[in-house]
Amino acid sequence: MNRINQLFERKKENILSIYFTAGYPGLNSTIDIAEALEKAGADFLEIGIPYSDPLADGPVIQNSSLKSIENGMTLKVLFEQLKDLRKRVSIPVLLMGYVNPILQYGVEKFCASCKEVGIDGLIAPDLPMYEYEELYINCFRGSNLSNVFLITPQTSEERIRKIDELTNGFIYLLSSSSTTGKDVSLSDVTENYFSRIKAMQLKNPTMIGFGISDNKSFSKATEYANGAIVGTAFVKLLGEDNYMERIPEFVSSLKGKQEFA
Amino acid sequence: MGLEDTMSYHVNERGYFGTFGGAYIPEMLYPNVEELREKYLVIMSDPKFQEEYQQLLRDYVGRPSPLYFAGRLSKKYGANIFLKREDLNHTGAHKINNTVGQILLAERLGKKRIIAETGAGQHGVATATVCALKGIECVVYMGAVDIERQAPNVARMKMMGATVIPATSGSQTLKDATNEALRDWINNPVDTHYIIGSVVGPHPYPDMVARFQAIISEETKWQLKEKTGKENPDYVMACVGGGSNAIGMFYHFLNDEDVKLIAVEAAGKGVDSGESAATTYLGTEGVLHGSRSIVMQTPDGQVIEPYSISAGLDYPGIGPQHAHLHTSKRALYVSVTDDEALNAGLELTRLEGIIPAIESAHAFAYLDKMKFKGDETVVVCLSGRGDKDLANYMNYFGF
Ligand SMILES: Cc1ncc(COP(=O)(O)O)c(C=O)c1O
Numbered sequence: 001m002n003r004i005n006q007l008f009e010r011k012k013e014n015i016l017s018i019y020f021t022a023g024y025p026g027l028n029s030t031i032d033i034a035e036a037l038e039k040a041g042a043d044f045l046e047i048g049i050p051y052s053d054p055l056a057d058g059p060v061i062q063n064s065s066l067k068s069i070e071n072g073m074t075l076k077v078l079f080e081q082l083k084d085l086r087k088r089v090s091i092p093v094l095l096m097g098y099v100n101p102i103l104q105y106g107v108e109k110f111c112a113s114c115k116e117v118g119i120d121g122l123i124a125p126d127l128p129m130y131e132y133e134e135l136y137i138n139c140f141r142g143s144n145l146s147n148v149f150l151i152t153p154q155t156s157e158e159r160i161r162k163i164d165e166l167t168n169g170f171i172y173l174l175s176s177s178s179t180t181g182k183d184v185s186l187s188d189v190t191e192n193y194f195s196r197i198k199a200m201q202l203k204n205p206t207m208i209g210f211g212i213s214d215n216k217s218f219s220k221a222t223e224y225a226n227g228a229i230v231g232t233a234f235v236k237l238l239g240e241d242n243y244m245e246r247i248p249e250f251v252s253s254l255k256g257k258q259e260f261a
Numbered sequence: 262m263g264l265e266d267t268m269s270y271h272v273n274e275r276g277y278f279g280t281f282g283g284a285y286i287p288e289m290l291y292p293n294v295e296e297l298r299e300k301y302l303v304i305m306s307d308p309k310f311q312e313e314y315q316q317l318l319r320d321y322v323g324r325p326s327p328l329y330f331a332g333r334l335s336k337k338y339g340a341n342i343f344l345k346r347e348d349l350n351h352t353g354a355h356k357i358n359n360t361v362g363q364i365l366l367a368e369r370l371g372k373k374r375i376i377a378e379t380g381a382g383q384h385g386v387a388t389a390t391v392c393a394l395k396g397i398e399c400v401v402y403m404g405a406v407d408i409e410r411q412a413p414n415v416a417r418m419k420m421m422g423a424t425v426i427p428a429t430s431g432s433q434t435l436k437d438a439t440n441e442a443l444r445d446w447i448n449n450p451v452d453t454h455y456i457i458g459s460v461v462g463p464h465p466y467p468d469m470v471a472r473f474q475a476i477i478s479e480e481t482k483w484q485l486k487e488k489t490g491k492e493n494p495d496y497v498m499a500c501v502g503g504g505s506n507a508i509g510m511f512y513h514f515l516n517d518e519d520v521k522l523i524a525v526e527a528a529g530k531g532v533d534s535g536e537s538a539a540t541t542y543l544g545t546e547g548v549l550h551g552s553r554s555i556v557m558q559t560p561d562g563q564v565i566e567p568y569s570i571s572a573g574l575d576y577p578g579i580g581p582q583h584a585h586l587h588t589s590k591r592a593l594y595v596s597v598t599d600d601e602a603l604n605a606g607l608e609l610t611r612l613e614g615i616i617p618a619i620e621s622a623h624a625f626a627y628l629d630k631m632k633f634k635g636d637e638t639v640v641v642c643l644s645g646r647g648d649k650d651l652a653n654y655m656n657y658f659g660f
Pocket of ligand 1: 384458459503505573574
């Protein structure tokens, strides 16, 4: 059991996860932001590894990624920074990023570095399932890392079952097939899809992401899944003045009156 | 992987050429790419598809494209040089071989909307053309820099009724246009088909586009036999951006090991100048646009912005089959600079009365670096015509 598994054991609903890009807005802002998010009440975090060609991302996350690279962020620098992570942050933390920087770093070395600094999982949208299964699964399991897969309204039931078999953290449900930061309204179609997934009774918990930006969308999403993930809306905040001071308010307004903790 | 995999120059059933290829795509693209993977060979081998495809290639594109013996060029370089005249195709480049094939495929997949990326604009024009032919909506992504330097093609696309959307991220060239097209496809997962313009992208694109371009070498074989009595030349040469005209030119010679294959990349201002697109020289193994290949990148895995005067070669990767042909040494990858290419373009114009696309001029520029033993036969792929590049040529030569 890693921290992700423990969290989902303990808490079944209204789980809030926040995504932000490492090294943005400042090279050294990564851990400060993580700590502030935990204090503000986020349940877990996804720290983005910047990449020059983030093809699943909309403009907001693209720009944060490019700024971060300009700031000097690399995976090596990130793991250096994360050596202080577990002194200051106790909630689960995943890394999220495209496969190429991880391949260049070396997958085995990546797993070892994650373990060393206390990272609990990875979301790599363009890592093929077959490659994970054939080449990396042992390395991930050996480092107690969860590998999280995405599913969309177009993902077949057979494939969802397979993902449920391979995953040991949670499943990332995309509210629609879209790049990040699109304004997706949770329509009837989306609700049908969420209900369909819920009825499948997957063994893994589910988190809904993409298009969650306020209390309304958060509350709606958490009716169908164990929780929801906010990315673009938070990265936007990081681009504004006094963002550190505004983190508590941002997180509590997302959770709204659902927070009884 | 078995022995066969390393010995074959073609794709294996898992979508790899040796260790290159695969489908490194987010889940949002999976259903579309998977549908294509399941159906492309079935559709392409259907006699009705073949009949329609061949008929369009003949009556609409104007194939077979001539194999022309370039007498004065041959004399200059001391070899028998033939040009495969893809520049004479409808729309002026080899790109249309692929778009005609893919539009027929898209129809059979029931798609209602077509997207494409373009660098030089030739693929964009070829896509807009087949969409006009079929009455299908067409959206083309093009780097903002390329929109400037290939203005005639932008006008052609608009006249065909296509929407041209500028890509404003990165170096605003082909790589960025490809990112935007992939993002569009993610956001339109149901009724859109993405017509990729080169042998890049996730499996099955590199193999599918190669099969559509293979007509180039298929014709070359019988044409050369007619003209010289032998179907195999000593050398086959082509320029490489993503590598589709080169793969098409190499395809039916891959297993004829006596034919030497030469692929010419764009060195830009020089391979070590920091402004170059010579991918095999500057790149390392990595993943770009959905496949494992050779990529220009930093040690941290960030893609390096390439540079070439030629918009169609200004790309920091190459198709996975090229990566395999390079590492297996089946083909030789070389590069020439902007200056060398432009001068070769002028030389071809003055010797043969043919103005080549600046992309194609790269292949010709390498002739000067080769040493021919008298009677050797060379086929150069003249991938496109230079109309779109006139402003660049005029500017450079001060005409
Ligand atoms: C005339 C011409 N040749 C070559 C290329 C390069 O593409 P590829 O390497 O896929 O043949 C282009 C691309 O725009 C082109 O227009």
